[in-house]
Amino acid sequence: MAYHNHHSHADCIRLVPIFNHLNDEQMHLIAQSANEVQYVKNELLFRFGDKDDTLYIINNGRVRIYSLSESGREQTIRILHPGDFMGEVAVLQTEGYHSNYAEAISETSICRIHKKDLDQYLDRYPEIMRRILSDITKRLQLSEKQTVQVSIEPVEARIIDFLSENVEDEKNHTYVTLPMSKKDLATYLGTTPETISRKFSSLEERGLIKRHTQKCIEIFDLDELLFVSS
Template identity: 55%
Template sequence: MDKGNIHHHHTGKSHKSCVSLVPMFNHLEDEQLDEIMGATQSVSYKKNELIYHAGDESDSLYIINKGKVRIYRLAESGKEQLVRILNPGDFTGEMALFSESTHESYAEAMVNTKICLIKRSDLQEFLVKYPSVSLKVIAEFSNRLEASEKQTTRFSTEKVETRIALYLAESLDQEGTGTIEFTLSMSKKDLASYLGTTPETISRKFNDLEERGYIKQITHKRIKIVDLDGLLLV
């Protein structure tokens, strides 16, 4: 799981698709995108390869172009705590935008992944030049802080069953298509880490919720919400 061979690609097209995927850049004009693209390098990682370790110098923004990345921390006991999963268009390393720092978490490619890297110095120039990008970055910071506070509160105040029920309700909301079905965005092992419990407990609680008529497990990862009001009262 050490950092393996890193392959750099400097093809304009893949850079452009990468940069234009990101909400904080996709409102810019083509000319502005081209400028940002010029400061971007494309890096490939194999499945299970670490993109960075806790303690590594944080000096770049990492934008997911293709693939999937898990961000996690290690407790003193060595136990993993999943922080978030990143998909194409998501980014990490944003703390590097404002100060010289080190990573506090680990980033690992869950599948073969392609990432676009932008160095701090280049990005800071863009933030000064294009204030709209700065506003988008602040909005993303605000969202992450809110999600982090919500997760911390849940860990300290809510029982596991409630955490699971709220996660399922929020997953339905994020799908936002008016449907009552959705696919879990992570494995039960990762979900257990994210919610501070064990995979066995996740499976048991899912079965309990199904028996009580709140959800239906269509496949291993496909869930149907049968009684949302009931689920929210768990």
Template identity: 50%
Template structure:
């Protein structure tokens, strides 16, 4: 009986690892056998809501892949002010700088809900990069996307008023098309304020203003109906 339970636990772990690897764009283009090779090096770790996965100044030695749950990446200024960098969902990854050099993390990673993460250490990753060069191209594509988003965020902070930042954020959340659509905010107002460089109170006030203008409609459970996309573009 004990052997059967152990085997079931082992099968569950293998299945979890395989799911983790197959979710990630930098790996899921590989052949099944190649992904199996990678999953053999992966370590699965679980975190409770609010637990820190890594923090600034910790040694960066592994790639972290979100298997289930949600992770927030943020930085702290010298004054202790928090700046949200991004939110990771299943299939997203962080710690990629460990691929290229021995370094320390510049940000914090925190589980927003109960979260399972797959970790692959630097040595194994570097071996896979040499063996499967296509992984490197996928990582560069992800770097390019993140750099573009970071530059866009910096531009918002430097040149746009708060309501414009909010309007742009909502528009980017649309799946496509200039029609009414209900979005569910992927984060709390506190995190959204941190991401957009303002305060939760200002976020609430500006969202109410946009609703009063007939551009959006606020709904329960962090949902927002986009009523007038063209109007938002002019905010």
């Protein structure tokens, strides 16, 4: 069950790229309008059709944004981590409503700023709006890419592309820490968990990757892996 802490959260504001260009005094001012809300795992932050009048900043934990088809099938759209934000429609529209669902996928702490408070900061610090628009543009590009991939690319190519976008280089070894569960990855890539498992096994059998844990995957040769998907 969500519960509130009504006090300022400058540390939360500092996490977000749209605010971190401000000086300490300006950040403290914005933080005074933020209130912290704690959510337990699997709790919904909002549902489809709820009024969209708040900016949500992830302070701790993770949040899954997903949509529901008419048949009730979930489609994972993205996973948010500390420093990410959602609710930008509240910034751009006079009266908006959520078109998706947001679910805490771990114990999660959220800093929320209401639209009426945010509007006054946008008037004072227009750079915030420029950064919000930049973030929205990146999300639209990613969404368009995801739509094209699901419609025309084979599942293995989608998986390889996803892995390549999440690589971490450590002393000549390339690793990927999956940012979501296998179930969420499957809905994000437009397939099933069983297919994800089969494709990972196939890539492993061909010596292209090694699964160290459920979330940690080592890529032996990124160029060779990308060549497989081309």
